[in-house]
Amino acid sequence: MYVKTIISILAIFLLLGFNQKGMTQTTIDKQQIIQEMDKELKNYGKIAHEIWGLAELGFLEDKSTQILQDHLKKEGFTIKTGVAGMPTAFVAEYGNGKPIIGLLAEYDALPDMSQAANPTKGANEAQKAAAGHACGHHLFGTGSMAAAIHVKNWLKKTGTAGTIRLYGTPAEEGGGGKVYMVRAGLFDDADAVLSWHPGDENNADAGSSLAAISIRFRFKGIAAHAAGAPWRGRSALDGVEAMNYMVNMMREHITPDSRIHYAILNGAKAPNIVPAFAEVAYIIRHPDMRECKAMIDRVILAANAAAMGTETEVSHEVITGYFNKLPNKTLAEVMHANLEIVGGVNYTETERQFATEIMTSYETKGKTPETAKKVKPLEVITKGMGGSTDVGDISWVRPTTGMRAATWVPGTVAHSWQAVAAGGTTIGHKGMMVAAKTLTLTALDLYQQPDKLIKAEAELLERRGGDFKYEALLGDRKPPLEYRKGAE
Numbered sequence: 317m318y319v320k321t322i323i324s325i326l327a328i329f330l331l332l333g334f335n336q337k338g339m340t341q342t343t344i345d346k347q348q349i350i351q352e353m354d355k356e357l358k359n360y361g362k363i364a365h366e367i368w369g370l371a372e373l374g375f376l377e378d379k380s381t382q383i384l385q386d387h388l389k390k391e392g393f394t395i396k397t398g399v400a401g402m403p404t405a406f407v408a409e410y411g412n413g414k415p416i417i418g419l420l421a422e423y424d425a426l427p428d429m430s431q432a433a434n435p436t437k438g439a440n441e442a443q444k445a446a447a448g449h450a451c452g453h454h455l456f457g458t459g460s461m462a463a464a465i466h467v468k469n470w471l472k473k474t475g476t477a478g479t480i481r482l483y484g485t486p487a488e489e490g491g492g493g494k495v496y497m498v499r500a501g502l503f504d505d506a507d508a509v510l511s512w513h514p515g516d517e518n519n520a521d522a523g524s525s526l527a528a529i530s531i532r533f534r535f536k537g538i539a540a541h542a543a544g545a546p547w548r549g550r551s552a553l554d555g556v557e558a559m560n561y562m563v564n565m566m567r568e569h570i571t572p573d574s575r576i577h578y579a580i581l582n583g584a585k586a587p588n589i590v591p592a593f594a595e596v597a598y599i600i601r602h603p604d605m606r607e608c609k610a611m612i613d614r615v616i617l618a619a620n621a622a623a624m625g626t627e628t629e630v631s632h633e634v635i636t637g638y639f640n641k642l643p644n645k646t647l648a649e650v651m652h653a654n655l656e657i658v659g660g661v662n663y664t665e666t667e668r669q670f671a672t673e674i675m676t677s678y679e680t681k682g683k684t685p686e687t688a689k690k691v692k693p694l695e696v697i698t699k700g701m702g703g704s705t706d707v708g709d710i711s712w713v714r715p716t717t718g719m720r721a722a723t724w725v726p727g728t729v730a731h732s733w734q735a736v737a738a739g740g741t742t743i744g745h746k747g748m749m750v751a752a753k754t755l756t757l758t759a760l761d762l763y764q765q766p767d768k769l770i771k772a773e774a775e776l777l778e779r780r781g782g783d784f785k786y787e788a789l790l791g792d793r794k795p796p797l798e799y800r801k802g803a804e
């Protein structure tokens with residue numbers, strides 16, 4: 317009996333020693349962390365509002381990225397800036413060793429938006445600005461930074477082994493910043509990547525998205541007087557038209573879930589000149605990036621055939637390319653459980669009035685201001701529809717999951733003046749903190765449960781299939797650092 321007791325005590329000591337090295341079981345007082353973060357609502361709200369006011373476009377987010385980096389530096393993070401050939405991209409890191417949990421931060425705005433924190437359309441139209449945060453990326457960046465800081469505080473306090481990393485990912489809106497960071501191998505050693513996006517509801521996002529390739533075809537012909545000597549000319553616009561005709565016929569012979577859309581960016585200047593130059597932009601999408609790649613080859617065939625038949629020349633440039641997003645159920649379940657603990661957004665009376673007023677400007681589809689309080693059930697969707705995102709590429713190389721938080725009044729759609737407006741108020745800031753708290757608690761759970769990381773990795777390998785080697789859909793092109801220049 318005596319010997320047995322001594323053995324038990326020894327076993328407990330051994331176990332405690334093991335725990336102090338941070339392998340398992342440091343208790344996470346989630347309520348305490350939530351309360352601590354609640355106290356920071358105003359501070360982080362102020363930072364987000366500053367970035368909202370700057371509303372800098374893709375790859376031009378010099379001040380916004382600096383605000384986040386300065387803050388992280390003050391908090392003890394080591395920062396690598398200008399990564400992957402993009403001056404406004406950065407990687408901030410704290411801690412040591414494995415596991416490495418990555419968080420994503422965005423901060424670019426959209427061109428030609430309103431810029432007023434007002435619930436009426438008139439007030440917003442009067443405030444038409446060069447750019448506005450109509451996708452809420454000021455909240456996205458600040459909220460993820462808040463999470464990184466609170467994870468850091470916890471790692472420091474508990475002496476837990478592990479690293480927290482914040483990826484500052486520029487130009488999500490059409491610039492595809494994350495793709496260049498994946499291509500540069502910046503995610504290779506991360507054990508899991510957590511993300512979020514502003515929205516009109518709260519849900520852990522185990523969804524997919526469409527793979528997309530954006531590509532431009534430039535036709536060169538020979539100019540001539542269209543009446544005087546048309547036989548001397550070769551029309552570049554004919555090249556574009558012949559190509560479009562063939563691609564439109566191709567639509568019958570692609571799977572119904574494919575999407576092809578085009579815009580003629582340069583046609584001709586006047587009908588009496590045979591145009592020597594014409595340009596058409598295509599976006600090709602599919603729920604599976606492999607199919608997307610195969611489809612682009614067929615579109616290129618049509619372009620070459622069109623050039624041959626019209627005796628013009630054609631060249632093409634891939635502008636961006638995004639993989640479809642692979643959901644990760646293992647990680648999504650951890651995030652969902654934490655989102656349920658955190659809960660949604662509760663409006664004050666003033667916020668409710670703002671919500672009620674702004675809701676008169678769109679179809680609410682049964683949603684009410686109370687919808688912002690709720691957390692939606694977890695749903696795993698493996699086949700993407702609708703849009704595309706540069707998070708897709710990350711999700712193919714590392715286990716990745718995300719969530720949406722009600723930073724906008726329920727029923728609001730992204731890229732609208734209503735999104736800009738709510739994002740400039742405490743409604744946006746509160747939604748941002750829902751995400752910040754959920755991301756923090758999810759990261760802490762993952763440090764404590766290495767088995768979840770192993771399971772998440774196995775799930776990734778299974779979903780993407782064998783024989784996978786990452787090759788960016790946009791090839792080896794450089795980041796289009798100037799794609800928004802002139803729109804600011």
Ligand SMILES: [Zn+2]
Binds near residue numbers: 489
């Ligand atoms: Zn957007």
Ligand SMILES: [Zn+2]
Binds near residue numbers: 451452453488513
């Ligand atoms: Zn967005």
